[in-house]
Amino acid sequence: MSKIDGGPPDYKKLLPPIITENYGQWKYHEIPRAGVLKHVSEKGDTLYSVRVGSPRLVSIDYIRDICALADSYCDGYLRFTSRNNVEFLVSDEGKVEPLIKELEAKGYPIGGVGNALSNIVHTQGWVHCHTPATDASGIVKAVMDDLYEYFGRTDLPAKLKVAMACCLNMCGAVHCSDVAILGVHRTPPRVDHEKIRKGTEIPTLVAACPTGAIRPDPKNKSVVVNEERCMYCGNCYTMSPAMEILDAKNDGIAILVGGKVSNARTAPSFSRLVIPFLPNNPPRWPEVTAAVRHIVETWLNNARKGERVGEWIERIGWERFFSLTEIPFTDKHIDDFIFSRETFRTTAAFKY
Amino acid sequence: MEKGPANPEVKEKVLAYLDTVEKAKSKEIAAKISVPKADVDLAVKELAMEDKVEYLYITTTFVALKGKVKPPQ
Amino acid sequence: MPDKKTPKLDELEHGPWPSFVTEIKKAAVRNESAKDLLNLLERSYDDKRGHWKHGGIVGVRGYGGGVIGRYTDLPEEYPHVAEFHTMRVNAPSAWFYKTETLRTLCDIWEKHGSGLTNVHGSTGDLIFLGMKTEELQTTYDELSDAGFDLGGSGSCLRSPSCCVGPARCESACYDTLDVCYDLTSSYQDELHRPMWPYKFKFKMSGCANDCVAAIARADCSIIGTWRDSIRIDQDQVKAYAESGLDIQGMVCDKCPTRALKYDHEKKELHVIAEDCSRCMHCINVMPKAVRPGKEKGATILLGGKSTIVQSAFLSWVIVPFMKMEPPYTELKEMVAKIWDWWDENGKTRERLGELIYRMGMTKFLREVGLPPVPQMVFRPRANPYVFWPQDEIVK
Numbered sequence: 001m002s003k004i005d006g007g008p009p010d011y012k013k014l015l016p017p018i019i020t021e022n023y024g025q026w027k028y029h030e031i032p033r034a035g036v037l038k039h040v041s042e043k044g045d046t047l048y049s050v051r052v053g054s055p056r057l058v059s060i061d062y063i064r065d066i067c068a069l070a071d072s073y074c075d076g077y078l079r080f081t082s083r084n085n086v087e088f089l090v091s092d093e094g095k096v097e098p099l100i101k102e103l104e105a106k107g108y109p110i111g112g113v114g115n116a117l118s119n120i121v122h123t124q125g126w127v128h129c130h131t132p133a134t135d136a137s138g139i140v141k142a143v144m145d146d147l148y149e150y151f152g153r154t155d156l157p158a159k160l161k162v163a164m165a166c167c168l169n170m171c172g173a174v175h176c177s178d179v180a181i182l183g184v185h186r187t188p189p190r191v192d193h194e195k196i197r198k199g200t201e202i203p204t205l206v207a208a209c210p211t212g213a214i215r216p217d218p219k220n221k222s223v224v225v226n227e228e229r230c231m232y233c234g235n236c237y238t239m240s241p242a243m244e245i246l247d248a249k250n251d252g253i254a255i256l257v258g259g260k261v262s263n264a265r266t267a268p269s270f271s272r273l274v275i276p277f278l279p280n281n282p283p284r285w286p287e288v289t290a291a292v293r294h295i296v297e298t299w300l301n302n303a304r305k306g307e308r309v310g311e312w313i314e315r316i317g318w319e320r321f322f323s324l325t326e327i328p329f330t331d332k333h334i335d336d337f338i339f340s341r342e343t344f345r346t347t348a349a350f351k352y
Numbered sequence: 353m354e355k356g357p358a359n360p361e362v363k364e365k366v367l368a369y370l371d372t373v374e375k376a377k378s379k380e381i382a383a384k385i386s387v388p389k390a391d392v393d394l395a396v397k398e399l400a401m402e403d404k405v406e407y408l409y410i411t412t413t414f415v416a417l418k419g420k421v422k423p424p425q
Numbered sequence: 426m427p428d429k430k431t432p433k434l435d436e437l438e439h440g441p442w443p444s445f446v447t448e449i450k451k452a453a454v455r456n457e458s459a460k461d462l463l464n465l466l467e468r469s470y471d472d473k474r475g476h477w478k479h480g481g482i483v484g485v486r487g488y489g490g491g492v493i494g495r496y497t498d499l500p501e502e503y504p505h506v507a508e509f510h511t512m513r514v515n516a517p518s519a520w521f522y523k524t525e526t527l528r529t530l531c532d533i534w535e536k537h538g539s540g541l542t543n544v545h546g547s548t549g550d551l552i553f554l555g556m557k558t559e560e561l562q563t564t565y566d567e568l569s570d571a572g573f574d575l576g577g578s579g580s581c582l583r584s585p586s587c588c589v590g591p592a593r594c595e596s597a598c599y600d601t602l603d604v605c606y607d608l609t610s611s612y613q614d615e616l617h618r619p620m621w622p623y624k625f626k627f628k629m630s631g632c633a634n635d636c637v638a639a640i641a642r643a644d645c646s647i648i649g650t651w652r653d654s655i656r657i658d659q660d661q662v663k664a665y666a667e668s669g670l671d672i673q674g675m676v677c678d679k680c681p682t683r684a685l686k687y688d689h690e691k692k693e694l695h696v697i698a699e700d701c702s703r704c705m706h707c708i709n710v711m712p713k714a715v716r717p718g719k720e721k722g723a724t725i726l727l728g729g730k731s732t733i734v735q736s737a738f739l740s741w742v743i744v745p746f747m748k749m750e751p752p753y754t755e756l757k758e759m760v761a762k763i764w765d766w767w768d769e770n771g772k773t774r775e776r777l778g779e780l781i782y783r784m785g786m787t788k789f790l791r792e793v794g795l796p797p798v799p800q801m802v803f804r805p806r807a808n809p810y811v812f813w814p815q816d817e818i819v820k
């Protein structure tokens with residue numbers, strides 16, 4: 001039997017020599033061109049990192065292809081970023097341009113460094129999850145195609161981080177992004193009583209609901225859902241396929257904007273709901289790509305240098321954001337969940 | 353970090369309790385058989401290695417007798 | 426059977442961004458389940474709904490996690506994805522690889538599964554996407570023999586992950602890669618045999634830029650910082666000034682605490698050290714001229730989690746400054762107390778942050794023995810409703 005608990009591979013054995021030699025001794029970095037980082041150490045050693053966006057869902061053929069490139073240009077070393085980018089670690093300056101040429105020839109997008117659009121972090125969607133309100137990979141592909149030019153630039157007002165999660169569980173850091181694309185269900189689960197009677201453990205099903213919306217119905221040997229309490233999380237469907245949460249006619253997408261994670265200048269903050277619902281329109285989700293582009297362009301045209309989307313909106317005010325973008329403000333935008341009051345305006349000073 | 357071998361009596365009690373339910377969390381087992389939870393965790397670890405119980409992840413992690421909970425039909 | 430057509434997905438092969446559909450097709454050349462995945466996904470694009478069911482299966486012998494059980498709800502039509510489980514492979518710190526390491530993974534995966542992966546999943550693990558139940562154990566055995574291990578899933582410690590840190594970043598205030606590797610190695614039981622109310626995540630960022638979103642994604646966020654003052658190199662300030670950087674406008678005016686003063690005549694930048702809140706902005710704009718201080722360590726924050734159930738939380742400060750030196754005893758002793766408290770008091774599926782919120786921060790601090798300090802709050806409470814402990818009341 002194979003051993004257990006061996007732990008992950010030791011990173012120390014996977015670092016390129018230039019990193020081992022300059023570990024903790026980096027002095028500064030520059031961005032010589034879009035998609036490239038140049039790090040210089042105290043000793044004067046120079047490391048180039050060439051960043052390439054990946055679709056995240058990749059075949060082993062893709063991995064072998066990038067390995068071949070890393071063998072040719074990087075002595076067999078590469079790394080990945082938390083946003084699904086590949087980084088080629090080049091210690092020989094002479095190999096940077098040839099690598100870039102080959103990457104461009106093969107269609108790998110180079111970018112995502114500095115004041116650029118970074119790759120979209122996202123989740124599984126229809127490809128592999130059981131509670132999605134939409135697909136993730138397809139929307140990401142459509143949005144990245146549409147915003148492609150901004151990936152390879154470095155002159156946006158600030159960094160632009162977009163994220164996508166396919167249901168409220170939000171298995172990817174969506175809620176603190178400049179633009180968040182979120183799959184939303186709008187209807188409570190429909191109970192298949194027949195299936196429940198055939199072998200669902202009712203107490204565990206009742207306990208699975210985080211809002212206590214499910215009550216046992218002993219007369220029917222089934223359960224009932226208190227629709228007003230349901231927040232469409234799909235937990236009950238995880239517990240039992242009898243709780244049908246997917247609803248092709250009503251599932252769709254919400255857009256949230258203005259979040260950030262970094263502490264630079266302003267505190268980390270959550271993204272805020274600006275478009276409560278857009279329809280699922282595969283394969284290219286034109287409503288979603290148009291909405292995202294519109295928000296991004298309004299930011300580009302109005303933000304001052306150095307302002308992330310949220311910083312720009314906080315400066316001009318959310319009321320101005322809605323008037324500038326002409327996105328209609330509705331009752332859906334006003335929080336009525338548990339921590340709502342802190343979002344209500346408690347001053348008589350505001351704009352139009 | 354070494355926790356030593358599990359108490360065989362606790363392992364028996366865990367198996368006996370799991371026989372009466374479909375699945376349970378170890379905290380609940382500990383309460384039901386009146387044994388400290390850390391001892392139950394250790395017993396479950398060994399029982400899993402012996403293929404007598406298995407872990408299940410259905411919105412949270414449960415423990416069950418091996419094979420008792422079937423995959424969805 | 427002739428190959429089915431996938432006109433909708435084919436649309437997603439157009440456009441400049443690399444296409445996941447192309448990737449699935451590459452795998453489908455050799456593998457029947459990848460082919461069925463493609464067809465099933467086309468079906469979802471037609472139906473506008475997913476076609477997966479969740480199953481409780483979690484792993485291989487001795488493990489309580491590392492596998493996500495997945496079954497299609499249309500097994501007759503798509504038999505090769507009737508079982509299509511995910512395996513989470515624990516990635517090395519900061520996702521550094523040698524090509525030979527990745528090739529080993531590809532070879533194992535080519536033999537046992539769909540040939541599709543996520544590099545990486547949002548958990549930070551490398552994901553093997555789609556395998557049959559009977560392949561789980563053999564795949565694991567080969568992974569283990571080749572020096573890999575599974576990541577976490579379920580109510581356990583999830584695979585810790587970290588930013589690139591000192592390996593390639595001048596801003597790193599502690600060794601994020603080592604802390605990540607050390608904690609992962611130390612907590613193998615907690616990672617592989619779930620025993621808690623719910624999941625628990627550590628994420629490590631070397632500075633307040635927080636490149637792995639620790640504050641938003643981890644129950645325990647470890648964010649690098651310094652105690653003394655930023656260091657300024659006036660020669661480099663001059664060089665930036667001469668290169669045309671608007672130091673007053675882009676650096677001083679954007680400093681959130683107005684702690685920076687720029688002397689236009691002398692082209693010198695000065696900091697009022699006690700006013701700086703260590704936000705990283707000036708360092709980001711002038712990395713050659715401004716650096717973190719010398720007395721480095723990390724801020725420990727707790728409670729971050731996603732929206733289910735009580736709304737999402739960002740982690741909040743519980744230790745403003747902790748030295749981060751191996752073997753990280755201070756951190757581990759504190760974590761042990763926190764885990765015990767959570768395990769003792771937490772309800773099923775209650776994350777640490779929600780528990781602290783329910784029981785009260787002051788009770789939490791008292792019971793795990795952490796001293797209250799003003800860095801924990803933006804501002805003190807506005808109400809006077811203090812629940813005075815009995816031992817502080819005159820009897």
Ligand code: HEM
Nearest residue numbers: 123124128129169171172235238493511546547548731733
């Ligand atoms: C009860 C609620 C939840 C359920 C039932 C659930 C279920 C799942 C499932 C089944 C997957 C695997 C998807 C796949 O590979 O097939 C998954 C992935 C994941 N979940 Fe959750 N989840 C829940 C809540 C959360 C929450 C609250 C978070 C974090 C805040 C989270 C974080 C993740 C992450 C990071 C992944 C990996 C996603 C990826 O890489 O695409 N989950 N979740």
Ligand code: HEM
Nearest residue numbers: 170171172173174175256641642643729730731737738739
């Ligand atoms: C559009 C809305 C949002 C989306 C799509 C979203 C998405 C996500 C996702 C996908 C994660 C999981 C990250 C991971 O574990 O890899 C996450 C985590 C988190 N979210 Fe959100 N979120 C949203 C709104 C919010 C809001 C409003 C808050 C706070 C009020 C929040 C706070 C958090 C926190 C604290 C975490 C920590 C993650 C964890 O549990 O590990 N999010 N979010």
Ligand code: HEM
Nearest residue numbers: 341342344346804805806807808809810811812813814818
């Ligand atoms: C420990 C609890 C409290 C005590 C002992 C207390 C005591 C007092 C006293 C002695 C007055 C002066 C009455 C007068 O002579 O005009 C007063 C007035 C007032 N209290 Fe309180 N108070 C308490 C809590 C609160 C709280 C929690 C609030 C509001 C949230 C509040 C709001 C007011 C207001 C608005 C007035 C002014 C009434 C007026 O101007 O006519 N008090 N309180």
Ligand code: HEM
Nearest residue numbers: 341342344345346347348804805806807808809810811812
């Ligand atoms: C121990 C608690 C408190 C006491 C004893 C108290 C007492 C008072 C008193 C005596 C006044 C009247 C002042 C005046 O008429 O000249 C007043 C006014 C007021 N209090 Fe408090 N207060 C307390 C807590 C609070 C809290 C917690 C709030 C709100 C969060 C609050 C909000 C106000 C407001 C809005 C006024 C009116 C101020 C104004 O007229 O400009 N008070 N309070």
Ligand code: SF4
Nearest residue numbers: 129132166167170171
């Ligand atoms: S966000 Fe929801 S649908 Fe998407 S992978 Fe996570 S649990 Fe599944």
Ligand code: SF4
Nearest residue numbers: 209230231233234236
């Ligand atoms: S979808 Fe979520 S909130 Fe609604 S009934 Fe099911 S478990 Fe409860």
Ligand code: SF4
Nearest residue numbers: 588594597631632636
């Ligand atoms: S979090 Fe800080 S130390 Fe880590 S990579 Fe980002 S900037 Fe560098």
Ligand code: SF4
Nearest residue numbers: 680701702704705707
């Ligand atoms: S680190 Fe932030 S707060 Fe401190 S001086 Fe620089 S900009 Fe100001």
